[in-house]
Every structure is written in structure tokens, then in C-alpha cells.
Amino acid sequence: MDTGTLLLEFFTGMVLEAFLVKKDEPNWLMVLRTVMPLGLSYIPIGLACGVLLHAAGFNHLLTALISVLVFSGGAQFLIASMLTINAPMTTIILMMFFLELRYALLGSSLSRYLKGQSLPFIFTFAFSMNDENYAVNYLKFATDKHWKPSQALLVEHYSLMFWTVSNIVGSLIGSALTINLQVVDFALTALFIYMAIMQTKSRLIVLVALLSGVLTIGCLVIMKSTLGLVVSTLLASLTGYFIERYLIAHKPESHLLYKVHDPTGQSAMEESDK
Amino acid sequence: MQAAGSMSSMDHFWLIIFCACVAFIPRFFPLLFFTKRKIPDWFNEWMRFVPVALFTALVVKSVFIDSKYQVITTGNLGMIISAILVGFVAYRTRSMTLSVLIGLGSVMLFVLLFHI
Numbered sequence: 001m002d003t004g005t006l007l008l009e010f011f012t013g014m015v016l017e018a019f020l021v022k023k024d025e026p027n028w029l030m031v032l033r034t035v036m037p038l039g040l041s042y043i044p045i046g047l048a049c050g051v052l053l054h055a056a057g058f059n060h061l062l063t064a065l066i067s068v069l070v071f072s073g074g075a076q077f078l079i080a081s082m083l084t085i086n087a088p089m090t091t092i093i094l095m096m097f098f099l100e101l102r103y104a105l106l107g108s109s110l111s112r113y114l115k116g117q118s119l120p121f122i123f124t125f126a127f128s129m130n131d132e133n134y135a136v137n138y139l140k141f142a143t144d145k146h147w148k149p150s151q152a153l154l155v156e157h158y159s160l161m162f163w164t165v166s167n168i169v170g171s172l173i174g175s176a177l178t179i180n181l182q183v184v185d186f187a188l189t190a191l192f193i194y195m196a197i198m199q200t201k202s203r204l205i206v207l208v209a210l211l212s213g214v215l216t217i218g219c220l221v222i223m224k225s226t227l228g229l230v231v232s233t234l235l236a237s238l239t240g241y242f243i244e245r246y247l248i249a250h251k252p253e254s255h256l257l258y259k260v261h262d263p264t265g266q267s268a269m270e271e272s273d274k
Numbered sequence: 275m276q277a278a279g280s281m282s283s284m285d286h287f288w289l290i291i292f293c294a295c296v297a298f299i300p301r302f303f304p305l306l307f308f309t310k311r312k313i314p315d316w317f318n319e320w321m322r323f324v325p326v327a328l329f330t331a332l333v334v335k336s337v338f339i340d341s342k343y344q345v346i347t348t349g350n351l352g353m354i355i356s357a358i359l360v361g362f363v364a365y366r367t368r369s370m371t372l373s374v375l376i377g378l379g380s381v382m383l384f385v386l387l388f389h390i
Contacts, residue, residue, distance in 0.1 A: 069294035109321040111308030126302035190377030196329035197364040212327035237323035
């Protein structure tokens with residue numbers, strides 16, 4: 001057998017290893033398997049981000065630092081593009097503030113799963129929380145009764161590792177790499193579509209999603225800032241909450257409260273806190 | 275170090291520190307507040323609608339809104355088709371890996387090959 005075939009078999013084995021469910025596997029491996037799809041989609045995006053930061057004048061050390069301290073694809077892309085158009089520091093920080101405000105929502109909605117944790121834990125958890133690992137963790141907390149805060153923190157640290165290493169590599173290869181941002185960015189979009197689909201357990205939630213989509217376009221165009229994301233999320237989720245309250249009180253037979261069919265039949269998606 | 279812009283590495287360093295603070299505050303304080311107090315039921319009920327609204331908002335922003343906050347009317351057909359495809363794959367298979375891989379493959383095909 002030649003080395004090529006051997007290498008191929010080894011690689012296939014590694015990939016299978018990463019995705020197959022196995023009994024009695026150690027915790028770190030099980031969590032790594034959970035975070036793998038996110039980690040893999042971080043690689044092209046992190047590379048692109050590193051390339052852009054390098055072009056904006058960041059050295060490798062600064063790129064590593066920003067990846068660990070800010071740890072947000074959207075924010076790092078924004079900083080890179082603002083630096084290349086020579087925007088003043090105060091403008092960048094102000095834009096960052098509005099961009100990052102939505103994390104208040106992420107933290108609030110995860111808080112019920114992290115009750116009773118120590119202050120250092122909350123501090124560490126908040127420090128490395130971002131859209132993507134929040135999405136992975138929220139899904140795990142909502143569908144897996146045994147998902148623990150310590151595992152959620154491990155998800156954050158794995159994703160941080162994938163992100164930082166990709167950024168550094170991107171920074172090192174610099175302009176030798178041409179990356180189509182539109183294509184690369186779609187990895188995250190696909191991830192969020194998947195997450196949104198996994199959340200649609202009732203017809204009312206489908207309605208909230210549609211409403212949020214329409215509101216997002218309106219709010220972003222009017223407000224000309226990512227604050228539009230926060231406003232539309234607040235409005236759509238509040239509307240959903242009030243409709244549900246009204247229906248449960250007045251029309252419990254409403255079609256809106258029907259469950260959405262799950263074609264895989266694995267409706268073990270019950271809320272762990274119910 | 276003057277590859278682009280007029281800032282030095284020291285300026286960049288402080289920029290990162292300030293951005294890290296600005297990023298940390300909204301991540302930390304709401305989380306701290308709500309994990310240390312009894313959360314009212316209505317708040318939990320409301321928060322159940324937040325993820326789906328947020329994820330949809332992020333998707334709609336990246337597919338339909340450009341960096342100048344204007345609605346994209348041309349050149350995003352490939353992304354729209356890919357997004358629908360990903361939604362279908364996610365609904366049928368419930369697999370995150372498949373959804374991301376098929377999404378990336380599809381958007382490469384449409385955007386890089388067909389330029390739509």
C-alpha cells in the first residue's frame with residue numbers, strides 16, 4: 001500500500017473520529033465533537049480575518065491579541081475595514097459599542113442555565129462568549145439535560161482556539177492568500193440558518209422568525225447601524241411573547257401553537273426546564 | 275508599520291484594549307445580573323423567543339444588507355438560493371456539519387462559478 005492511500009485512510013479515520021457518536025468517550029472529546037462544525041467553519045473566516053487585519057497594519061502579536069480579547073468575527077472585520085479607511089479611534093470604539101450591544105441579549109437568555117455559578121466562572125464565561133458559541137451552547141442547553149456549564153465553557157475555549165489559530169495563520173500568510181469574503185462569510189450564515197431552523201418548534205416561532213427578518217431590514221436601513229439588529233430582535237421576541245400569552249389565555253386551540261413537524265422524528269427536543 | 279493608516283502599533287494596542295472593554299461590558303453585566311437573581315417567569319418565557327429572532331436577524335443582515343446598510347438588490351441571488359437550500363438541509367437532516375458544508379459548496383458554485 002502506498003503512502004498516499006495510507007494518509008488518506010488516516011485522514012478519513014480522523015474525520016470520522018471527530019463526528020461519530022461513541023459511548024464512553026472522554027468529556028474533552030465529546031465536547032470537541034460538539035464544537036467541530038463551528039471550529040471548521042471558523043478556519044476560512046479566521047484566515048480571512050487575519051489577512052484583513054494584516055493589511056490594516058496589525059502585526060502578528062496584535063492579531064493574536066485581538067482574536068483572544070475581542071473574539072468576534074463581525075467586530076474584527078469592522079475594525080480592519082475602519083482602519084483601512086483611516087477612521088479615528090473614537091469612531092471605531094463607538095461603532096464597536098453598538099455592534100457588541102447584542103451580547104446583552106445572549107447573556108440574558110443563557111443566564112437561566114448558569115444560575116448558581118461563581119463570579120470567576122461568570123467572568124470567564126462572559127469573556128469568551130460570542131454569537132457562534134452561544135448558538136452551540138444554547139442548543140445544547142435546550143435539548144440536552146446533561147449539558148453542564150463547565151462543558152459550555154469548554155465549547156467557548158475550543159472555538160476561541162480555532163478562531164485565534166486561524167487568525168494568526170491568516171496574518172502570517174498575509175496577502176499571499178486571496179479569499180472571497182462573501183463566500184467565506186456564508187459559513188457563519190449557514191450556521192445561523194441551521195440554528196434558527198433547530199429553534200422552530202412551533203408555528204408561532206416561525207412567525208417570530210419571519211417578523212424578525214422583516215423588522216431587521218427595516219431597522220438596519222433606518223438606523224444605519226447594527227443597533228438595528230438589537231431593536232428588531234427585541235421587537236420580534238416581545239411580539240412572540242405577547243402573542244403566546246394571549247393565545248394561551250384566550251385561544252388555547254389556536255393553530256399557531258401547533259408543533260412543527262420534525263422529519264427525523266427525533267422529537268427529543270423537549271425543553272430541559274419544563 | 276505604516277502599511278495602512280496613520281496609527282502606530284501602540285495605537286493599535288490601545289484600540290484593542292478599548293474594544294475589548296466595550297465588548298466585555300455587554301457580555302458580562304447582564305449575565306451576572308440574571309444569574310445572581312431569581313429570574314421572573316415572564317422573563318424566561320420572553321427569552322425563549324430571543325435566539326430565533328436573533329439568528330434570523332443575523333442571517334437576513336448578511337444576505338440582504340450591505341456594509342453601507344442598504345438593501346442588496348442585485349448580486350445576492352446565489353446567497354438567497356443557498357440560504358433556502360441550507361434551511362431545507364437543516365430541516366431534513368438536523369445536522370450542523372451537513373448544513374454548513376452544503377451551504378459553503380452551494381455558495382461557491384453560485385457566487386464564484388455562475389456569478390449570481
